[in-house]
Amino acid sequence: MSLRISSELQNFISELGYPFTTLSSLFESKNLDKYLDSKWIQSAHIFEILDKNANDQQLLTCSNVQKFYQFIPPYFAALSSKNGQQAISRLASYEQLIGPIEIGTFKEGDKLRIHIGYLNQYRKISRFSLLVDQLSIISLIRTGTGKEVKPISIGSRFEYSQILTNYIGIQAQMSSDNYLVFKLEDLLIPFKTQNDIVWNFMEPGLKKYIDELNVNPPFSAVVQNVLFKLIAGGNFQVKDVAEEIGISPRTLQRWLGKEGTTFKKELGKVQKVLSLNLLQDATMKTAEVSFLVGFTDVTSFYKAFKKWTGKTVLTYRHEVIYRKNQFNSTN
Known part of the structure:
Protein backbone atom coordinates (compact mmCIF):
# COMPACT_ATOMS: atom_id res chain seq x y z
CA MET A 1 0.00 0.00 0.00
CA SER A 2 1.42 3.39 -1.03
CA LEU A 3 -0.24 6.57 0.22
CA ARG A 4 1.22 9.31 -1.99
CA ILE A 5 1.48 12.87 -0.74
CA SER A 6 0.97 15.99 -2.88
CA SER A 7 3.72 17.33 -5.16
CA GLU A 8 3.62 20.64 -3.27
CA LEU A 9 4.35 18.84 -0.03
CA GLN A 10 7.00 16.71 -1.71
CA ASN A 11 8.86 19.84 -2.78
CA PHE A 12 8.56 21.39 0.65
CA ILE A 13 9.74 18.22 2.39
CA SER A 14 12.59 17.88 -0.08
CA GLU A 15 13.75 21.42 0.74
CA LEU A 16 13.82 20.43 4.40
CA GLY A 17 15.89 17.37 3.54
CA TYR A 18 13.21 14.72 4.16
CA PRO A 19 13.22 12.45 1.07
CA PHE A 20 9.74 10.94 1.48
CA THR A 21 7.22 10.81 -1.35
CA THR A 22 4.86 8.28 0.22
CA LEU A 23 4.08 7.06 3.69
CA SER A 24 5.28 3.61 2.76
CA SER A 25 8.69 4.92 1.64
CA LEU A 26 8.95 6.75 4.95
CA PHE A 27 8.52 3.56 6.94
CA GLU A 28 10.26 1.12 4.63
CA SER A 29 13.52 3.05 4.27
CA LYS A 30 16.24 4.08 6.70
CA ASN A 31 15.49 7.72 5.96
CA LEU A 32 13.42 8.13 9.09
CA ASP A 33 16.45 7.20 11.19
CA LYS A 34 18.40 10.09 9.68
CA TYR A 35 15.42 12.41 10.05
CA LEU A 36 15.01 11.56 13.74
CA ASP A 37 18.71 11.87 14.49
CA SER A 38 19.04 15.26 12.80
CA LYS A 39 15.81 16.55 14.33
CA TRP A 40 16.91 15.74 17.87
CA ILE A 41 20.43 17.09 17.43
CA GLN A 42 19.45 20.33 15.72
CA SER A 43 16.24 21.12 17.58
CA ALA A 44 17.91 23.15 20.34
CA HIS A 45 19.61 25.43 17.79
CA ILE A 46 16.43 25.75 15.74
CA PHE A 47 14.28 26.75 18.69
CA GLU A 48 16.88 29.20 19.95
CA ILE A 49 16.68 30.99 16.59
CA LEU A 50 12.87 30.82 16.52
CA ASP A 51 12.57 32.22 20.05
CA LYS A 52 14.63 35.23 19.00
CA ASN A 53 13.21 35.91 15.55
CA ALA A 54 9.75 34.37 14.99
CA ASN A 55 6.62 36.44 15.62
CA ASN A 214 14.91 3.83 22.39
CA VAL A 215 14.44 7.09 24.25
CA ASN A 216 15.30 6.53 27.89
CA PRO A 217 13.83 9.34 29.98
CA PRO A 218 14.78 9.53 33.66
CA PHE A 219 12.91 6.86 35.60
CA SER A 220 11.49 9.61 37.81
CA ALA A 221 9.81 11.09 34.71
CA VAL A 222 8.20 7.71 33.99
CA VAL A 223 6.90 7.53 37.56
CA GLN A 224 5.52 11.08 37.34
CA ASN A 225 3.74 10.30 34.08
CA VAL A 226 2.06 7.27 35.64
CA LEU A 227 1.09 9.30 38.71
CA PHE A 228 -0.62 11.89 36.51
CA LYS A 229 -2.81 9.07 35.18
CA LEU A 230 -3.51 7.31 38.49
CA ILE A 231 -4.08 10.10 41.00
CA ALA A 232 -7.59 10.92 39.77
CA GLY A 233 -8.67 7.32 40.34
CA GLY A 234 -7.45 7.30 43.93
CA ASN A 235 -5.13 4.29 43.52
CA PHE A 236 -1.64 5.78 43.34
CA GLN A 237 0.40 4.09 46.03
CA VAL A 238 3.85 2.62 45.32
CA LYS A 239 2.36 -0.79 44.53
CA ASP A 240 -0.14 0.73 42.07
CA VAL A 241 2.51 2.68 40.17
CA ALA A 242 4.89 -0.30 40.17
CA GLU A 243 2.15 -2.55 38.81
CA GLU A 244 1.35 -0.03 36.05
CA ILE A 245 5.03 0.08 35.03
CA GLY A 246 5.42 -3.70 35.36
CA ILE A 247 8.01 -3.93 38.13
CA SER A 248 8.00 -4.65 41.86
CA PRO A 249 7.56 -1.85 44.43
CA ARG A 250 11.03 -2.61 45.76
CA THR A 251 12.59 -2.24 42.31
CA LEU A 252 10.71 1.03 41.77
CA GLN A 253 12.09 2.45 45.01
CA ARG A 254 15.60 1.25 44.19
CA TRP A 255 15.61 2.81 40.71
CA LEU A 256 14.34 6.11 42.08
CA GLY A 257 17.07 5.95 44.70
CA LYS A 258 19.69 5.71 41.97
CA GLU A 259 18.44 9.05 40.67
CA GLY A 260 18.62 10.59 44.13
CA THR A 261 14.91 10.78 44.74
CA THR A 262 12.05 8.86 46.39
CA PHE A 263 8.49 7.93 45.54
CA LYS A 264 7.23 10.41 48.15
CA LYS A 265 9.19 13.24 46.52
CA GLU A 266 7.92 12.40 43.03
CA LEU A 267 4.35 12.15 44.28
CA GLY A 268 4.72 15.55 45.91
CA LYS A 269 6.00 17.08 42.67
CA VAL A 270 2.98 15.81 40.74
CA GLN A 271 0.53 16.87 43.45
CA LYS A 272 2.11 20.33 43.55
CA VAL A 273 1.84 20.81 39.78
CA LEU A 274 -1.79 19.70 39.76
CA SER A 275 -2.65 21.82 42.79
CA LEU A 276 -1.12 25.01 41.40
CA ASN A 277 -3.21 24.64 38.27
CA LEU A 278 -6.47 23.43 39.75
CA LEU A 279 -6.45 26.24 42.33
CA GLN A 280 -6.49 28.75 39.46
CA ASP A 281 -10.03 27.64 38.70
CA ALA A 282 -12.17 29.99 40.80
CA THR A 283 -15.17 27.66 40.48
CA MET A 284 -13.38 24.84 42.34
CA LYS A 285 -13.45 24.69 46.11
CA THR A 286 -10.20 23.95 47.91
CA ALA A 287 -11.69 20.74 49.32
CA GLU A 288 -12.39 19.56 45.74
CA VAL A 289 -8.83 20.29 44.66
CA SER A 290 -7.52 18.52 47.75
CA PHE A 291 -9.50 15.39 46.87
CA LEU A 292 -8.56 15.47 43.18
CA VAL A 293 -4.83 15.55 43.93
CA GLY A 294 -5.06 12.63 46.35
CA PHE A 295 -5.53 14.01 49.87
CA THR A 296 -8.08 12.43 52.20
CA ASP A 297 -8.49 15.57 54.30
CA VAL A 298 -8.13 19.24 53.46
CA THR A 299 -6.02 20.03 56.54
CA SER A 300 -3.21 17.80 55.31
CA PHE A 301 -3.49 19.48 51.91
CA TYR A 302 -3.12 22.94 53.46
CA LYS A 303 0.06 21.83 55.25
CA ALA A 304 1.51 20.20 52.14
CA PHE A 305 0.77 23.24 49.98
CA LYS A 306 2.49 25.56 52.46
CA LYS A 307 5.50 23.23 52.46
CA TRP A 308 5.65 23.12 48.65
CA THR A 309 5.25 26.84 47.99
CA GLY A 310 5.87 28.73 51.24
CA LYS A 311 2.39 30.23 50.79
CA THR A 312 -1.07 29.47 52.08
CA VAL A 313 -3.74 28.35 49.63
CA LEU A 314 -5.64 31.58 50.25
CA THR A 315 -2.58 33.74 49.48
CA TYR A 316 -1.94 31.83 46.27
CA ARG A 317 -5.55 32.19 45.10
CA HIS A 318 -5.44 35.94 45.83
CA GLU A 319 -2.26 36.20 43.73
CA VAL A 320 -4.00 34.40 40.85
CA ILE A 321 -6.91 36.87 40.98
CA TYR A 322 -4.48 39.80 41.09
CA ARG A 323 -2.57 38.53 38.02
CA LYS A 324 -5.82 38.06 36.10
CA ASN A 325 -6.91 41.60 36.94
CA GLN A 326 -3.51 42.94 35.88
CA PHE A 327 -3.73 41.05 32.60
CA ASN A 328 -7.26 42.31 31.91
CA SER A 329 -6.29 45.90 32.64
CA THR A 330 -3.51 45.80 30.03
CA ASN A 331 -5.56 44.15 27.27
Whole structure:
Protein backbone atom coordinates (compact mmCIF):
# COMPACT_ATOMS: atom_id res chain seq x y z
CA MET A 1 0.00 0.00 0.00
CA SER A 2 1.42 3.39 -1.03
CA LEU A 3 -0.24 6.57 0.22
CA ARG A 4 1.22 9.31 -1.99
CA ILE A 5 1.48 12.87 -0.74
CA SER A 6 0.97 15.99 -2.88
CA SER A 7 3.72 17.33 -5.16
CA GLU A 8 3.62 20.64 -3.27
CA LEU A 9 4.35 18.84 -0.03
CA GLN A 10 7.00 16.71 -1.71
CA ASN A 11 8.86 19.84 -2.78
CA PHE A 12 8.56 21.39 0.65
CA ILE A 13 9.74 18.22 2.39
CA SER A 14 12.59 17.88 -0.08
CA GLU A 15 13.75 21.42 0.74
CA LEU A 16 13.82 20.43 4.40
CA GLY A 17 15.89 17.37 3.54
CA TYR A 18 13.21 14.72 4.16
CA PRO A 19 13.22 12.45 1.07
CA PHE A 20 9.74 10.94 1.48
CA THR A 21 7.22 10.81 -1.35
CA THR A 22 4.86 8.28 0.22
CA LEU A 23 4.08 7.06 3.69
CA SER A 24 5.28 3.61 2.76
CA SER A 25 8.69 4.92 1.64
CA LEU A 26 8.95 6.75 4.95
CA PHE A 27 8.52 3.56 6.94
CA GLU A 28 10.26 1.12 4.63
CA SER A 29 13.52 3.05 4.27
CA LYS A 30 16.24 4.08 6.70
CA ASN A 31 15.49 7.72 5.96
CA LEU A 32 13.42 8.13 9.09
CA ASP A 33 16.45 7.20 11.19
CA LYS A 34 18.40 10.09 9.68
CA TYR A 35 15.42 12.41 10.05
CA LEU A 36 15.01 11.56 13.74
CA ASP A 37 18.71 11.87 14.49
CA SER A 38 19.04 15.26 12.80
CA LYS A 39 15.81 16.55 14.33
CA TRP A 40 16.91 15.74 17.87
CA ILE A 41 20.43 17.09 17.43
CA GLN A 42 19.45 20.33 15.72
CA SER A 43 16.24 21.12 17.58
CA ALA A 44 17.91 23.15 20.34
CA HIS A 45 19.61 25.43 17.79
CA ILE A 46 16.43 25.75 15.74
CA PHE A 47 14.28 26.75 18.69
CA GLU A 48 16.88 29.20 19.95
CA ILE A 49 16.68 30.99 16.59
CA LEU A 50 12.87 30.82 16.52
CA ASP A 51 12.57 32.22 20.05
CA LYS A 52 14.63 35.23 19.00
CA ASN A 53 13.21 35.91 15.55
CA ALA A 54 9.75 34.37 14.99
CA ASN A 55 6.62 36.44 15.62
CA ASP A 56 3.37 35.04 16.95
CA GLN A 57 1.70 34.97 13.54
CA GLN A 58 4.49 32.67 12.37
CA LEU A 59 4.06 30.65 15.54
CA LEU A 60 0.37 30.16 14.70
CA THR A 61 1.26 29.10 11.16
CA CYS A 62 3.66 26.47 12.50
CA SER A 63 0.87 25.21 14.77
CA ASN A 64 -1.62 24.68 11.94
CA VAL A 65 -2.00 20.90 11.71
CA GLN A 66 -3.51 21.12 8.23
CA LYS A 67 -0.19 22.44 6.92
CA PHE A 68 2.03 19.67 8.26
CA TYR A 69 0.13 16.53 9.29
CA GLN A 70 0.81 14.69 6.03
CA PHE A 71 4.53 14.45 6.74
CA ILE A 72 4.48 14.26 10.55
CA PRO A 73 3.37 10.65 11.18
CA PRO A 74 2.21 11.06 14.83
CA TYR A 75 -0.19 13.83 13.78
CA PHE A 76 -1.33 11.87 10.73
CA ALA A 77 -2.09 8.97 13.09
CA ALA A 78 -3.86 11.28 15.53
CA LEU A 79 -6.10 12.74 12.81
CA SER A 80 -7.05 9.20 11.77
CA SER A 81 -8.56 8.65 15.23
CA LYS A 82 -12.25 8.35 16.01
CA ASN A 83 -12.27 11.40 18.31
CA GLY A 84 -10.07 13.86 20.20
CA GLN A 85 -9.58 11.66 23.23
CA GLN A 86 -8.14 8.86 21.11
CA ALA A 87 -6.12 11.37 19.07
CA ILE A 88 -4.42 12.74 22.17
CA SER A 89 -3.68 9.21 23.35
CA ARG A 90 -2.02 8.36 20.01
CA LEU A 91 -0.10 11.62 19.99
CA ALA A 92 1.16 10.91 23.51
CA SER A 93 2.31 7.45 22.44
CA TYR A 94 4.27 8.59 19.38
CA GLU A 95 5.16 12.25 19.99
CA GLN A 96 8.78 11.29 20.68
CA LEU A 97 9.15 10.50 16.99
CA ILE A 98 8.97 14.29 16.58
CA GLY A 99 11.15 15.33 19.49
CA PRO A 100 11.99 14.84 23.19
CA ILE A 101 8.43 15.44 24.39
CA GLU A 102 6.32 13.76 27.09
CA ILE A 103 2.53 14.19 27.05
CA GLY A 104 0.58 13.09 30.11
CA THR A 105 -3.18 13.19 30.70
CA PHE A 106 -5.23 13.52 33.88
CA LYS A 107 -9.02 13.16 34.15
CA GLU A 108 -10.80 15.70 36.34
CA GLY A 109 -14.42 14.58 36.43
CA ASP A 110 -15.88 15.67 33.10
CA LYS A 111 -12.60 17.29 31.99
CA LEU A 112 -9.26 16.07 30.65
CA ARG A 113 -6.01 17.86 31.59
CA ILE A 114 -3.08 17.48 29.20
CA HIS A 115 0.42 18.03 30.58
CA ILE A 116 3.38 18.71 28.25
CA GLY A 117 6.90 18.03 29.45
CA TYR A 118 10.32 17.88 27.78
CA LEU A 119 13.31 15.56 28.02
CA ASN A 120 15.56 18.16 26.39
CA GLN A 121 16.78 20.99 28.63
CA TYR A 122 16.53 23.71 25.99
CA ARG A 123 12.99 22.78 24.99
CA LYS A 124 11.97 23.34 28.63
CA ILE A 125 12.79 27.04 28.32
CA SER A 126 11.69 27.60 24.72
CA ARG A 127 8.53 29.69 24.40
CA PHE A 128 8.19 28.88 20.71
CA SER A 129 8.47 25.14 21.29
CA LEU A 130 5.95 24.98 24.11
CA LEU A 131 3.34 27.24 22.54
CA VAL A 132 3.56 25.44 19.19
CA ASP A 133 2.98 22.12 20.98
CA GLN A 134 0.00 23.53 22.89
CA LEU A 135 -1.57 25.24 19.88
CA SER A 136 -0.99 22.21 17.65
CA ILE A 137 -3.17 20.16 19.99
CA ILE A 138 -5.94 22.75 19.71
CA SER A 139 -5.52 22.76 15.93
CA LEU A 140 -5.59 18.95 15.89
CA ILE A 141 -8.95 18.84 17.70
CA ARG A 142 -10.44 21.56 15.49
CA THR A 143 -9.18 19.97 12.28
CA GLY A 144 -10.51 16.56 13.27
CA THR A 145 -13.95 17.72 14.39
CA GLY A 146 -14.42 20.60 11.96
CA LYS A 147 -15.58 22.66 14.94
CA GLU A 148 -14.04 25.60 16.84
CA VAL A 149 -13.43 23.60 19.99
CA LYS A 150 -11.89 25.70 22.75
CA PRO A 151 -9.94 24.47 25.76
CA ILE A 152 -11.50 25.57 29.05
CA SER A 153 -8.07 26.34 30.49
CA ILE A 154 -4.52 26.69 29.20
CA GLY A 155 -1.34 27.85 30.86
CA SER A 156 2.44 28.00 31.02
CA ARG A 157 5.09 30.35 32.36
CA PHE A 158 5.17 32.25 29.06
CA GLU A 159 3.16 35.25 27.89
CA TYR A 160 0.33 34.81 25.38
CA SER A 161 -0.12 37.76 23.05
CA GLN A 162 -3.53 39.03 22.00
CA ILE A 163 -3.23 37.26 18.63
CA LEU A 164 -2.70 33.94 20.43
CA THR A 165 -5.50 34.67 22.92
CA ASN A 166 -7.87 35.36 20.02
CA TYR A 167 -6.95 32.04 18.44
CA ILE A 168 -7.26 30.03 21.65
CA GLY A 169 -10.57 31.69 22.54
CA ILE A 170 -9.84 32.09 26.24
CA GLN A 171 -7.35 33.92 28.44
CA ALA A 172 -4.29 31.84 29.31
CA GLN A 173 -3.02 31.46 32.86
CA MET A 174 0.48 32.04 34.19
CA SER A 175 1.57 28.66 35.53
CA SER A 176 4.67 26.66 36.41
CA ASP A 177 3.10 23.75 34.52
CA ASN A 178 2.52 23.49 30.76
CA TYR A 179 -1.06 22.33 30.33
CA LEU A 180 -4.37 22.43 28.49
CA VAL A 181 -7.80 21.37 29.78
CA PHE A 182 -10.70 20.30 27.56
CA LYS A 183 -14.24 19.20 28.30
CA LEU A 184 -14.45 15.45 27.75
CA GLU A 185 -17.66 15.94 25.77
CA ASP A 186 -15.71 18.07 23.28
CA LEU A 187 -13.03 15.38 22.99
CA LEU A 188 -15.70 12.78 22.23
CA ILE A 189 -17.01 14.64 19.17
CA PRO A 190 -16.44 12.26 16.22
CA PHE A 191 -13.54 13.11 13.92
CA LYS A 192 -14.46 13.74 10.32
CA THR A 193 -10.91 12.71 9.47
CA GLN A 194 -11.19 9.21 10.99
CA ASN A 195 -9.47 6.68 8.76
CA ASP A 196 -8.98 3.18 10.15
CA ILE A 197 -7.32 1.96 6.95
CA VAL A 198 -4.57 4.56 7.27
CA TRP A 199 -4.18 3.81 10.98
CA ASN A 200 -3.90 0.04 10.43
CA PHE A 201 -1.22 0.73 7.84
CA MET A 202 0.72 3.20 9.98
CA GLU A 203 0.57 1.55 13.40
CA PRO A 204 3.21 -1.19 12.83
CA GLY A 205 5.67 1.36 11.44
CA LEU A 206 5.09 3.78 14.32
CA LYS A 207 5.57 1.04 16.90
CA LYS A 208 8.73 -0.15 15.15
CA TYR A 209 10.34 3.27 15.15
CA ILE A 210 9.30 4.24 18.65
CA ASP A 211 10.93 1.01 19.86
CA GLU A 212 14.07 1.60 17.81
CA LEU A 213 14.30 5.22 18.90
CA ASN A 214 14.91 3.83 22.39
CA VAL A 215 14.44 7.09 24.25
CA ASN A 216 15.30 6.53 27.89
CA PRO A 217 13.83 9.34 29.98
CA PRO A 218 14.78 9.53 33.66
CA PHE A 219 12.91 6.86 35.60
CA SER A 220 11.49 9.61 37.81
CA ALA A 221 9.81 11.09 34.71
CA VAL A 222 8.20 7.71 33.99
CA VAL A 223 6.90 7.53 37.56
CA GLN A 224 5.52 11.08 37.34
CA ASN A 225 3.74 10.30 34.08
CA VAL A 226 2.06 7.27 35.64
CA LEU A 227 1.09 9.30 38.71
CA PHE A 228 -0.62 11.89 36.51
CA LYS A 229 -2.81 9.07 35.18
CA LEU A 230 -3.51 7.31 38.49
CA ILE A 231 -4.08 10.10 41.00
CA ALA A 232 -7.59 10.92 39.77
CA GLY A 233 -8.67 7.32 40.34
CA GLY A 234 -7.45 7.30 43.93
CA ASN A 235 -5.13 4.29 43.52
CA PHE A 236 -1.64 5.78 43.34
CA GLN A 237 0.40 4.09 46.03
CA VAL A 238 3.85 2.62 45.32
CA LYS A 239 2.36 -0.79 44.53
CA ASP A 240 -0.14 0.73 42.07
CA VAL A 241 2.51 2.68 40.17
CA ALA A 242 4.89 -0.30 40.17
CA GLU A 243 2.15 -2.55 38.81
CA GLU A 244 1.35 -0.03 36.05
CA ILE A 245 5.03 0.08 35.03
CA GLY A 246 5.42 -3.70 35.36
CA ILE A 247 8.01 -3.93 38.13
CA SER A 248 8.00 -4.65 41.86
CA PRO A 249 7.56 -1.85 44.43
CA ARG A 250 11.03 -2.61 45.76
CA THR A 251 12.59 -2.24 42.31
CA LEU A 252 10.71 1.03 41.77
CA GLN A 253 12.09 2.45 45.01
CA ARG A 254 15.60 1.25 44.19
CA TRP A 255 15.61 2.81 40.71
CA LEU A 256 14.34 6.11 42.08
CA GLY A 257 17.07 5.95 44.70
CA LYS A 258 19.69 5.71 41.97
CA GLU A 259 18.44 9.05 40.67
CA GLY A 260 18.62 10.59 44.13
CA THR A 261 14.91 10.78 44.74
CA THR A 262 12.05 8.86 46.39
CA PHE A 263 8.49 7.93 45.54
CA LYS A 264 7.23 10.41 48.15
CA LYS A 265 9.19 13.24 46.52
CA GLU A 266 7.92 12.40 43.03
CA LEU A 267 4.35 12.15 44.28
CA GLY A 268 4.72 15.55 45.91
CA LYS A 269 6.00 17.08 42.67
CA VAL A 270 2.98 15.81 40.74
CA GLN A 271 0.53 16.87 43.45
CA LYS A 272 2.11 20.33 43.55
CA VAL A 273 1.84 20.81 39.78
CA LEU A 274 -1.79 19.70 39.76
CA SER A 275 -2.65 21.82 42.79
CA LEU A 276 -1.12 25.01 41.40
CA ASN A 277 -3.21 24.64 38.27
CA LEU A 278 -6.47 23.43 39.75
CA LEU A 279 -6.45 26.24 42.33
CA GLN A 280 -6.49 28.75 39.46
CA ASP A 281 -10.03 27.64 38.70
CA ALA A 282 -12.17 29.99 40.80
CA THR A 283 -15.17 27.66 40.48
CA MET A 284 -13.38 24.84 42.34
CA LYS A 285 -13.45 24.69 46.11
CA THR A 286 -10.20 23.95 47.91
CA ALA A 287 -11.69 20.74 49.32
CA GLU A 288 -12.39 19.56 45.74
CA VAL A 289 -8.83 20.29 44.66
CA SER A 290 -7.52 18.52 47.75
CA PHE A 291 -9.50 15.39 46.87
CA LEU A 292 -8.56 15.47 43.18
CA VAL A 293 -4.83 15.55 43.93
CA GLY A 294 -5.06 12.63 46.35
CA PHE A 295 -5.53 14.01 49.87
CA THR A 296 -8.08 12.43 52.20
CA ASP A 297 -8.49 15.57 54.30
CA VAL A 298 -8.13 19.24 53.46
CA THR A 299 -6.02 20.03 56.54
CA SER A 300 -3.21 17.80 55.31
CA PHE A 301 -3.49 19.48 51.91
CA TYR A 302 -3.12 22.94 53.46
CA LYS A 303 0.06 21.83 55.25
CA ALA A 304 1.51 20.20 52.14
CA PHE A 305 0.77 23.24 49.98
CA LYS A 306 2.49 25.56 52.46
CA LYS A 307 5.50 23.23 52.46
CA TRP A 308 5.65 23.12 48.65
CA THR A 309 5.25 26.84 47.99
CA GLY A 310 5.87 28.73 51.24
CA LYS A 311 2.39 30.23 50.79
CA THR A 312 -1.07 29.47 52.08
CA VAL A 313 -3.74 28.35 49.63
CA LEU A 314 -5.64 31.58 50.25
CA THR A 315 -2.58 33.74 49.48
CA TYR A 316 -1.94 31.83 46.27
CA ARG A 317 -5.55 32.19 45.10
CA HIS A 318 -5.44 35.94 45.83
CA GLU A 319 -2.26 36.20 43.73
CA VAL A 320 -4.00 34.40 40.85
CA ILE A 321 -6.91 36.87 40.98
CA TYR A 322 -4.48 39.80 41.09
CA ARG A 323 -2.57 38.53 38.02
CA LYS A 324 -5.82 38.06 36.10
CA ASN A 325 -6.91 41.60 36.94
CA GLN A 326 -3.51 42.94 35.88
CA PHE A 327 -3.73 41.05 32.60
CA ASN A 328 -7.26 42.31 31.91
CA SER A 329 -6.29 45.90 32.64
CA THR A 330 -3.51 45.80 30.03
CA ASN A 331 -5.56 44.15 27.27
